[in-house]
Amino acid sequence: MRIILLILTVIVFSCNPKKEVKEAYQWPGAVPPVAEKKDHETGMHGDKRNDEYYWMADFFSQGPDSNKVVEYLTAENAYTNTMLSGTKKLQEDLYHEMKARIKEKDESVPVYYNGYWYYTRSEEGQQYFKYCRKKGSLKAPEEVLLDVDQMAEGHSYFSASGFNVSPDSKLLAYGVDTVSRRQYTIYVKNLETGEVYPDKIFPTSGDSEWANDNRTLFYTSTNSKTLLSEKIKRHKLGTDAKSDVVVYHEKDKSNYIGVGKTKSEKYIVIGSSATMSSESRILDANDPEGTFQVFQPRLKDVLYEIEHQDGKFLVVTNKDALNFRLMETPESQTEVAHWKEIIPNRKDVLLEGIDVFKDHLVITERKNGLIQLRIRNIRTQAEHYVDFGEPAYAAYISSNPEYDSKNLRYVYTSLTTPSSVYDYDMETKKKELKKRQEVVGGYDPEAYVTERLYARSRDGVEVPVSLVYKKTTEKSAATPLLLYAYGSYGHSMDASFSSSRLSLLDRGFIFAIAHIRGGQEMGRQWYEDGKLLRKKNTFNDFIDCAEYLIDKKYTSPAHLYAEGGSAGGLLMGAITNLRPDLWHGVIADVPFVDVVTTMLDESIPLTTNEFDEWGNPKKKEYYDYMKSYSPYDNVTKKAYPNMLVTTGLHDSQVQYFEPAKWVARLRTHKTDKNVLLLKTNMEAGHGGASGRFEYLKEVALQYAFMFALEGKVEVEGEGE
Numbered sequence: 001m002r003i004i005l006l007i008l009t010v011i012v013f014s015c016n017p018k019k020e021v022k023e024a025y026q027w028p029g030a031v032p033p034v035a036e037k038k039d040h041e042t043g044m045h046g047d048k049r050n051d052e053y054y055w056m057a058d059f060f061s062q063g064p065d066s067n068k069v070v071e072y073l074t075a076e077n078a079y080t081n082t083m084l085s086g087t088k089k090l091q092e093d094l095y096h097e098m099k100a101r102i103k104e105k106d107e108s109v110p111v112y113y114n115g116y117w118y119y120t121r122s123e124e125g126q127q128y129f130k131y132c133r134k135k136g137s138l139k140a141p142e143e144v145l146l147d148v149d150q151m152a153e154g155h156s157y158f159s160a161s162g163f164n165v166s167p168d169s170k171l172l173a174y175g176v177d178t179v180s181r182r183q184y185t186i187y188v189k190n191l192e193t194g195e196v197y198p199d200k201i202f203p204t205s206g207d208s209e210w211a212n213d214n215r216t217l218f219y220t221s222t223n224s225k226t227l228l229s230e231k232i233k234r235h236k237l238g239t240d241a242k243s244d245v246v247v248y249h250e251k252d253k254s255n256y257i258g259v260g261k262t263k264s265e266k267y268i269v270i271g272s273s274a275t276m277s278s279e280s281r282i283l284d285a286n287d288p289e290g291t292f293q294v295f296q297p298r299l300k301d302v303l304y305e306i307e308h309q310d311g312k313f314l315v316v317t318n319k320d321a322l323n324f325r326l327m328e329t330p331e332s333q334t335e336v337a338h339w340k341e342i343i344p345n346r347k348d349v350l351l352e353g354i355d356v357f358k359d360h361l362v363i364t365e366r367k368n369g370l371i372q373l374r375i376r377n378i379r380t381q382a383e384h385y386v387d388f389g390e391p392a393y394a395a396y397i398s399s400n401p402e403y404d405s406k407n408l409r410y411v412y413t414s415l416t417t418p419s420s421v422y423d424y425d426m427e428t429k430k431k432e433l434k435k436r437q438e439v440v441g442g443y444d445p446e447a448y449v450t451e452r453l454y455a456r457s458r459d460g461v462e463v464p465v466s467l468v469y470k471k472t473t474e475k476s477a478a479t480p481l482l483l484y485a486y487g488s489y490g491h492s493m494d495a496s497f498s499s500s501r502l503s504l505l506d507r508g509f510i511f512a513i514a515h516i517r518g519g520q521e522m523g524r525q526w527y528e529d530g531k532l533l534r535k536k537n538t539f540n541d542f543i544d545c546a547e548y549l550i551d552k553k554y555t556s557p558a559h560l561y562a563e564g565g566s567a568g569g570l571l572m573g574a575i576t577n578l579r580p581d582l583w584h585g586v587i588a589d590v591p592f593v594d595v596v597t598t599m600l601d602e603s604i605p606l607t608t609n610e611f612d613e614w615g616n617p618k619k620k621e622y623y624d625y626m627k628s629y630s631p632y633d634n635v636t637k638k639a640y641p642n643m644l645v646t647t648g649l650h651d652s653q654v655q656y657f658e659p660a661k662w663v664a665r666l667r668t669h670k671t672d673k674n675v676l677l678l679k680t681n682m683e684a685g686h687g688g689a690s691g692r693f694e695y696l697k698e699v700a701l702q703y704a705f706m707f708a709l710e711g712k713v714e715v716e717g718e719g720e
Helices: 054-061 066-083 085-100 501-505 524-528 536-551 567-578 595-600 608-614 620-629 657-669 694-709
Strands: 018-023 111-113 116-122 130-135 142-147 159-165 171-177 184-190 201-210 216-222 229-236 245-249 256-261 267-273 278-284 304-309 312-317 325-330 340-343 349-356 360-367 370-377 383-385 393-397 407-414 420-425 431-436 448-456 462-470 481-484 510-514 560-565 585-589 642-648 676-681 713-718
Touching: 054 066, 054 657, 066 085, 066 657, 066 676, 085 501, 085 694, 085 713, 142 159, 142 171, 159 184, 159 201, 171 201, 184 216, 201 256, 216 256, 229 256, 245 267, 267 304, 278 304, 304 349, 312 349, 325 349, 360 393, 370 393, 370 407, 448 536, 462 501, 462 536, 481 536, 501 510, 510 536, 536 560, 536 567, 536 620, 560 567, 567 585, 585 694, 595 608, 595 620, 642 657, 642 694, 657 676, 676 694, 694 713
Parallel strands: 481 510, 481 560, 560 585, 585 642, 642 676
Antiparallel strands: 018 713, 111 116, 116 130, 130 142, 159 171, 171 184, 184 201, 201 216, 216 229, 229 245, 256 267, 267 278, 304 312, 312 325, 325 340, 349 360, 360 370, 370 383, 393 407, 407 420, 420 431, 448 462, 462 510
């Protein structure tokens, strides 16, 4: 998920006879495509629900209308290109401006593991990267493990992930996706000879885990149609993947599964988790052909995650603990009856997770919407917190694969602080800045202001809002402001830095994040109050934050913009139905807007995994509630704001036909003359284009759209 930001261009004056001047953007008088209607009944529980654009789902099934789908999406792209044709140069300028801030020749901070320093590096002009290592010392010769730039040649989309080095450091397993459906093929490379073995494992999630014999690989096998993570399989090097043994088959389609290893490297762990319950299985990593044992059978409404440390298991769980608590249990007695509380549940603190070291425990907590890192010495039980010192920020534990280490690596960023990698000595409390994201061309954080406000929602809840703007920006009804939010799955939107955003701030915009319910910023209850039959709190919070900012004279409806993607795109669809008058422009990026149809169709990827988030519409209570807010179902004859809707033809998370159908229905219902555009990336999926720079072209398109809505675009005109 990306935060899509807005950008403005500067007025450029020269003494030439012709100069760049700003004037209102003239939208071309092009006629938008009109999609064919075909009646299709999709209602249930006695409800009549006609979906006249249901045929648009035919592309993946290659049904009779599959070619018509491509024709329609192509026509919409052509219409969008025509409507934004006057911004073509602006889009090019924006792309180059944003690209120029990115350091092209760069290198990640090396991570030490098992005798090697691992890192990635990028080269000037290259879209991807090289995965490298050095043995023993950073002065040692470099080994290029994977040249992803070379691997990606000839592919319009390319993703390499799941890098997994064997315990003896001789083999590398990795996943490749060239379609953007998140269906990966796992390969294995011999790092001593450079040979890529003939073992090819598909379809998978891309991630894998080695047993300690360096010959056995455990991985997650996915369903080729629903994309569900269904089975954990065991692969022996040199054997046909078709004969791989299923070591676990998840029968509950609402659960996600995966496989990993404890940091101590003693156990292989299979995790199975739904929104409200989870279960783990463990196996001695030295006995890959053994049988996985259930750690604790799944319990209703109980989540737990495990880690191994010093002869015991640590358990993070919400059992009898809304905001989670930390427990421990002996290796030989893993059932819940033997769990002993180490850190209790707290009403005002969410326990998000832990990282274990031989002598230390790092606890990630969230209080007042902000991350805290709590360090505990397990020998002395002494504790302290890492000091960050800003009012709004994001911090998270980075890669710390070494178990026997006193050093913690974490990443810190804020709305004004570029991403910064620190090494922190957990005993001396000294921190060392290893690297800060370089903004090419210079950047002065002192030129910007960040604020943390609290907007009162209609039911009296205080909703945090994080803002950033340039010190010279005047807050007024004429000030443009972009309000962003997500608000689903308990995913907290922390305040982080964006170099692209500088173009927005430098030209007088305010950027704001509404930390609405449905996320988990203010604790687990914050999430519980924004899902299932309380989902409308998410939409109301966002609207109330917008009205608060207008009331406080930060902006006005004539200059207020809203943006959200995926489940945040559902938010965009809902708020345009509920309060279309409040926004001058809305960007809905890969939006989940046809909630009822998708949740009724269990053949659609990921549907069954989502029942605990949205509800199962086969139950009338949930069907009625979903239909009452689903953007597609609530399009009516009225004026809508200017809108840009984006999608990817190969999207595996939100299928392309949801936004396509939504736009088609909006076209037949909207009573205004505002702009409505649909842009489909015909070669990408949910995350958009791959590569370090290609995605910036998509951002530039969205920025140009918003800039045009502000009424001014640079054009050539006669000067004096």
